[in-house]
Amino acid sequence: MMNSSLEPGTPIRLYLIVGILLLNISTVCGQQVRGIVYEDANQNQVLDPNEKGIPNVAVSNGVEVTQTDRDGKYVLPGSDDQIIFVIKPAGYQFAINEYQQPQFYYNHKPNGSPRLKYSGVAPTGPLPESINFGLTPTDEADEYSLVVFGDPQPYTLEQVHYFNQGIVSELVGNKKHSFGISLGDLVGDDLTLFYPYLHATSRIGLPWYHVYGNHDMNFDAKEDRYADETFEAVFGPANYSFNYGKVHYIILDDVLYPDPRDGRGYWGGFRKDQLEFVKNDLKYVPKDHLVIVSFHIPITEYNGGDQFRDSDREKLFDLLKDHLNTLSLSAHTHFQMHDFFGKDRGWKGNKVHHHYNVGTTSGDWYSGSMDRYNTPNARMRDGTPKGYAILNIDGNKYEFDYKVAGEDEAHKMHIHTPKVVPGGGRSRGEVVVNFYQGSRRDSLFFRVNEEEWQPMRYAPSFDPVITKVQHDWDYYYSLPEGRRPSHPIISTHIWRSRIPNHLEPGEHILEVKAVDFMGRTYTNKTTYVIR
Missing domain, CATH: 2.60.40.10 (Immunoglobulins)
Structure with a gap:
C-alpha cells in the first residue's frame, strides 16, 4: 500500500x-x-x-x-x-x-470519420467498458459449398436492377450453399449504391461477406487508411477473418490508395499493419486446415502490367508457407483466369499456390445487347459469359466451379466451328473451344462421330464470339441496342484444332471433352456440315 x-x-x-x-x-x-x-x-x-x-x-x-x-x-x-x-x-x-x-x-471512432464526400462512421462516443459478442452453436458440416461474386459494380440504380435480375434472382431461395462472398467493387464509385447492392444480395437469404475494391473507395481521402471510411460504416472492417468447418477465410483490402509510387490512382498491395494482422491471425490456425485468402486485385501480373507490388505478394507467401493447403481469390479484371505459383515464382510452401481470378457478375460492365432476361449480355473480354463461382469444400480440400448466369450448370464451354467446310483437300477451318473455367494445366480433346479422341492445342488467343460482337458493332448501319462491349483480350482458356474435312458430305457431330487439373471431365457437342 x-x-x-x-x-x-x-x-x-x-x-x-x-x-x-x-x-x-x-x-x-x-x-x-x-x-x-x-x-x-x-x-x-x-x-x-x-x-x-x-x-x-x-x-x-x-x-x-x-x-x-x-x-x-x-x-x-x-x-x-x-x-x-x-x-x-x-x-x-x-x-x-x-x-x-x-x-x-x-x-x-469517438470522433467519427473525417469529412468526406460520402459520409463515413458517425461519432461513436467513449469506449464502452465491455464490448461483448454473442455467438450461437450450430451444426457446421465439413462438406459444404459457398457462392463467390466478382465485381457486381453497378454505377446506377438501373445497373443494380440488372445485377438483381440477371444474377441474384436465380439464387433466391437456394439452400445448397452455406454463405457467400463478394470480391470487391461492390458498386461503381457511387457509394450511395451500397445499400441498394446490399438489398439485392440479401434476397438470396445467405450470410454474406464483402471485400473492399478500388471502386468502393472514398476517392477524396488523402491517406490510404481513410479511403475505406464509407465502406467501414456500411460493411465493417476491410480486413478480417472467420472459420467455417476446416477452412480459415481471410478477407483483405489489397488496394493501396493513393498509389505510393506517384500519389495518383491506386496499386495492388498491402500495408504493414494488414500483414501484421495476417501474421497474428494465422498463429491460431491449424497448419493442416485450408486457408482461403480473398481480396480484390489479383496477385498475378497480366497484359504486361504491374498491377501488384511484388514485395507484398512475397510477404503474403512467407506468412502462408507453413500451411499445407492454400487458395487465393480475386476479381477486378472482368475476365477469368487461373494462375499457379511454384518455387520458381516465389511460393515457398507445399506444392503450388493456386490463385483463382474469378469472372464477374457484371460481366463486361453491363455492356452488349439484352438477353432473354432483359439484362445486358455482358460477355467478358476473354469470351467468358457473366456469372459467378461456386467453391465446394470437403474438409480441407476444395473444388471450384463457374456458373454461367441464366444457363444450365453443365454449360462450361463454347465450341466454335465453321458452319460449312469443303470436303477433301486441306482446310483452314478450325475448332476453337473456350473452356470458361479452364487453365493451362487442363487438357482438351475432340472427336467426330464418336471416333477416337484427338488432343487439342492449348492456344491462348482472342475468343471468336467476342471478336464477332466487336465486328458487328462496326458493320451495322444502325446502332445496336445497349453499350458497346470492350475490346477483346487474349483469353487464357482457349484450345484449337484443325477441323476434320476428310469425311463424307453431310452433317457430322463434333464432341469436345475437357479434363481439368483436378481430374474432372466436362463434355459438350455441336455439328458442322461438309460439302
Whole structure:
C-alpha cells in the first residue's frame, strides 16, 4: 500500500519516477479494449446473467489477435480509430441483420470519420467498458459449398436492377450453399449504391461477406487508411477473418490508395499493419486446415502490367508457407483466369499456390445487347459469359466451379466451328473451344462421330464470339441496342484444332471433352456440315 506522504529519507526523484510510471500505466490501461465472447442462448445479442463465456475464441483489433480465456474474456490494445471483431470459430454462428450481414464487429471512432464526400462512421462516443459478442452453436458440416461474386459494380440504380435480375434472382431461395462472398467493387464509385447492392444480395437469404475494391473507395481521402471510411460504416472492417468447418477465410483490402509510387490512382498491395494482422491471425490456425485468402486485385501480373507490388505478394507467401493447403481469390479484371505459383515464382510452401481470378457478375460492365432476361449480355473480354463461382469444400480440400448466369450448370464451354467446310483437300477451318473455367494445366480433346479422341492445342488467343460482337458493332448501319462491349483480350482458356474435312458430305457431330487439373471431365457437342 502506498502512502501519500513522503517517507523520511526517500529521494524526491524516486517519487517522481514512480508517479510517471503509474501515470503511463493508467494511460495504457485506459486504452485497453475489454469484453466477453459468450454463448447467446436466447439470441437477443445481450449478455444475460445466465449466459456463459466461450473460451479460446480469437478476437482482433485489426492488427493484434488474442484469444478469450476460460470465461470468454479478452483484452486488446485500444485506439481512437479501430474496429474490434471476433474471428468466428467453427461450429458457431453470428446473428445477422436485415441485409444478411453477420454481426461480428464493433466500430470504435469517438470522433467519427473525417469529412468526406460520402459520409463515413458517425461519432461513436467513449469506449464502452465491455464490448461483448454473442455467438450461437450450430451444426457446421465439413462438406459444404459457398457462392463467390466478382465485381457486381453497378454505377446506377438501373445497373443494380440488372445485377438483381440477371444474377441474384436465380439464387433466391437456394439452400445448397452455406454463405457467400463478394470480391470487391461492390458498386461503381457511387457509394450511395451500397445499400441498394446490399438489398439485392440479401434476397438470396445467405450470410454474406464483402471485400473492399478500388471502386468502393472514398476517392477524396488523402491517406490510404481513410479511403475505406464509407465502406467501414456500411460493411465493417476491410480486413478480417472467420472459420467455417476446416477452412480459415481471410478477407483483405489489397488496394493501396493513393498509389505510393506517384500519389495518383491506386496499386495492388498491402500495408504493414494488414500483414501484421495476417501474421497474428494465422498463429491460431491449424497448419493442416485450408486457408482461403480473398481480396480484390489479383496477385498475378497480366497484359504486361504491374498491377501488384511484388514485395507484398512475397510477404503474403512467407506468412502462408507453413500451411499445407492454400487458395487465393480475386476479381477486378472482368475476365477469368487461373494462375499457379511454384518455387520458381516465389511460393515457398507445399506444392503450388493456386490463385483463382474469378469472372464477374457484371460481366463486361453491363455492356452488349439484352438477353432473354432483359439484362445486358455482358460477355467478358476473354469470351467468358457473366456469372459467378461456386467453391465446394470437403474438409480441407476444395473444388471450384463457374456458373454461367441464366444457363444450365453443365454449360462450361463454347465450341466454335465453321458452319460449312469443303470436303477433301486441306482446310483452314478450325475448332476453337473456350473452356470458361479452364487453365493451362487442363487438357482438351475432340472427336467426330464418336471416333477416337484427338488432343487439342492449348492456344491462348482472342475468343471468336467476342471478336464477332466487336465486328458487328462496326458493320451495322444502325446502332445496336445497349453499350458497346470492350475490346477483346487474349483469353487464357482457349484450345484449337484443325477441323476434320476428310469425311463424307453431310452433317457430322463434333464432341469436345475437357479434363481439368483436378481430374474432372466436362463434355459438350455441336455439328458442322461438309460439302
